[in-house]
Amino acid sequence: MNTTKLLTFRAPAVSLVQICGFKNFKAPPNYDHIQLPERPKLRFIDKLPNLPPSIRPPKMQKRLRYMRGPEDVHNFLMHQQFGIIALGGGRLKWGHFEMMRLTIGRKMDTSRMFASWRIDSPWQPVTKRGQGQRLGGGKGAIDHYVTPIKAGRVIVEIGGKCEFKEVEEFLTDIANKLPFKAMAVSQKMMEKMREDEKWREENNQNPYTMKYLIQNNMGGCQRWVSPWDLKYFCKYV
Template sequence: MNIQKFLLTRRFELPAKLLSVPAVSVFQSCGMKHFPAPPTYDHVEIPERPKLRFVDKVPYYAPGIKAPKMQKKLRLMRGPETVHNFLIHKQYGIMALGGGRLKWQHFEMMRLAIGRKIDPQRMFAVWRVDSPWQPLTRKGQGQRMGGGKGAIDHYVTPIKAGRIIVEVGGKCEYKEVEGFLRDVAMKLPFQAMAVSQEIMDKEKKEEEWREKNNQNYYTMKYVMQNNLGGCQRWMSPFDFKFLGKYL
């Protein structure tokens, strides 16, 4: 029984101290709570294979074709990603913050870690990167220099900054997947972070706002083009292309 109902049923005079107190504090009662409705995921469809598929350690070649060797091609890791830099399912995923290479061991680590954490009944995960395809060569221990290019040691997948590595979705909220996505991102050989569609939209708006409201006249582009301090002596063509934003 609350105080207001108790005072109405019992007829007696209130003390002078209670009369001086505002009515809100005397007849205070619990109010109605209006919580927002939880989000609905009726539009989400769970695929037949909700977990990440197994990735081949070595690419497949047709019979009779020798596996070709390749140069380092560091340009495959430099600069921003221009194609796979968005979430297809508009939910959650892992985004690379810098360039690097993914080995087969990293693929297995992500597959096992995410497969143990997601609920296949209402969650799913998909790859957004190709299986290892770029060959890296290495010579045996103790060999002398020369003698041609070494044999293929293993295969990797080059990654650029802004590339979506893995995408997770389903009938779940970001708080449910943030923990294990962040743990997986910390184990990758380059800087990465767990993202959602809301986080990516917010970062994009903030970056546009900073570029639009920048009051510093000496931007990186102005400094490099005008050779302030003789900075062009130690800059590479990639610095002029990306204006110091990507290493």
């Protein structure tokens, strides 16, 4: 006769504190101090500069100095929220302005966000000669206008009752389409970038920096470095 043994299982102890514990959620940010403007979208940028009818459009040299070096004026966020900054020098054409205006206007929620330009409309003329023409005959005709940009320049700024995660995706998409290196930033990111740069300069353990090498003419480097490298120590290429 088979005997069956009854097995008794004891349920594990359950902690009600773990299952029904209190949850701590951060309070949403307060946007009561933010006032939205009447026109939240970016304004249309003219393709050509507005000149009086009696003035002939002047031509200009390349003047690459307008793109070299750091930006000393427009290198901060006025609304202290979000924007796009340039990481290098370059030129913006009218098509880039339209790309930014249409993309931001399509992706931005105008009921609680606004955007503003931080750069001038195209003003520097760029000349071009037709293909196959002979040399000589003076400077070519004006082909288009551009806006020169320096490293650190704030291109466009976005603010309103929103967080950085809401605008980061389409701002990064716009920054990747620009003809120079750029990135989407917030006020906290810009402050951290400045603090990190200052910390690296103060805690650098290698005395042979580019500034030390150029100032002390190590290896006769001052004979072949450019005047811009003598001024900015190869920081802005």
